[in-house]
Amino acid sequence: MNIVIYGTGGVGGYFGARLAQAGNNVTFIARGKHLETIQQKGLQLKSPKGDYLVYPANATSDISEVKDIDLVLVCTKTWQVAEVSEILKPVLNENTMVISLLNGCNNHEVITSVIGEKHVLGGLCKIVSFVENYGVINHVAYNPTIVFGELNNKKTERVLALETTLKNAKITYQLAEDIQKEIWTKYLFITTISALGALTRAALGEMLASPYIKNMMQKTAEEIFAVAKAKGVNLPEDSIQKQFEIIESLPFETTASLQRDIMDGKPSELEAQNGTIVRFGQELNVPTPINDLIYYSLLPQENRARKVK
CATH class of the missing domain: 3.40.50.720 (NAD(P)-binding Rossmann-like Domain)
Known part of the structure; x- marks a missing residue:
């Protein structure tokens, strides 16, 4: 080709x-x-x-x-x-x-x-x-x-x-x-860990070792799952469990590209990840308080990187 x-x-x-x-x-x-x-x-x-x-x-x-x-x-x-x-x-x-x-x-x-x-x-x-x-x-x-x-x-x-x-x-x-199911499954995985990693400035293993942060990850995933269901995506009921099995299998020092970009002061995919969940949640009347917290806490840094006033 x-x-x-x-x-x-x-x-x-x-x-x-x-x-x-x-x-x-x-x-x-x-x-x-x-x-x-x-x-x-x-x-x-x-x-x-x-x-x-x-x-x-x-x-x-x-x-x-x-x-x-x-x-x-x-x-x-x-x-x-x-x-x-x-x-x-x-x-x-x-x-x-x-x-x-x-x-x-x-x-x-x-x-x-x-x-x-x-x-x-x-x-x-x-x-x-x-x-x-x-x-x-x-x-x-x-x-x-x-x-x-x-x-x-x-x-x-x-x-x-x-x-x-x-x-x-x-x-x-x-x-x-079902390509939409696959896209949203990956989306659930990456959006659960990326921006929260940027907010905590911690590697994946460090986040999983903290019961409080791991619980935040779980609630982030639950909100994404709820939004996907409201949009009619056919996600299996065990999607969160399976994604956490993958998350917990990754190396301790793993960081996501969004996390690395924000920590380096670069523009990131914050809007495409947690920001999109916040927007969809508002449109569909699905509460997303944890994603709201993560998104709005990181937004000033994102705007700074993009030179948005």
């Missing part, structure tokens, strides 16, 4: 490297010194599942240089999705697939509103990875997994072709029976 990785961070860098390793024609969209290093030295992947150097690596900051694109994996930050969608619009051909692997529950809706539904599949990923240095991606935890599917859950020729591509790249994948 001719694949574009839009955003070569921990997520895009990992999956792009594995797809390139399998022989796909992969172009990495990056910028600044990260881009320069990839162009000069390649993209270095460090992983318990095997290191790999993509060299030479196709890398650019301008997607208009890429022709005949079969698949775009959007791996930026959630607040960039609308802007990225506008950039993608002119380069799409009749058969280009676009999948967001970002955190959040409605990225596909934002993309669809710009480029139209026919190009868009639902998607998400599961991985703990980050940019260690310019041109270096470090995968540190979790079996990297891509979950995807048509928004109407049909098993079309294109999703079956993508399934084959991921299988050949030895990437763990799931062709979803």
Whole structure:
């Protein structure tokens, strides 16, 4: 496949490297010194599942240089999705697939509103990875997994072709029976831990070791579950229990990207995570007091990072 990785961070860098390793024609969209290093030295992947150097690596900051694109994996930050969608619009051909692997529950809706539904599949990923240095991606935890599917859950020729591509790249994948359920399950997981980690400035293991904070995590998850149900998402009743089993299996020192961004004074995905739950709760008359507390406590720092007065 001719694949574009839009955003070569921990997520895009990992999956792009594995797809390139399998022989796909992969172009990495990056910028600044990260881009320069990839162009000069390649993209270095460090992983318990095997290191790999993509060299030479196709890398650019301008997607208009890429022709005949079969698949775009959007791996930026959630607040960039609308802007990225506008950039993608002119380069799409009749058969280009676009999948967001970002955190959040409605990225596909934002993309669809710009480029139209026919190009868009639902998607998400599961991985703990980050940019260690310019041109270096470090995968540190979790079996990297891509979950995807048509928004109407049909098993079309294109999703079956993508399934084959991921299988050949030895990437763990799931062709979803209900993509909305899968998106919200991941959303419940990541929103339960990320902003609370930023608020406490604590690693995941430290939060779990505190009965008070762990109880806050539980109540955060319960509110997200209630909002999902009010929106008609078919989440199983044991969703919270299963996500906590995963949370408790992660390394003690685990931190989420939102947490790291806020602690570093950078713009974060706060609005896409707890902020969205607060907004949906207000719209649906579902109380979300814990998410309210987390969101509004962190909002001044978020506004400062975004230079919002």
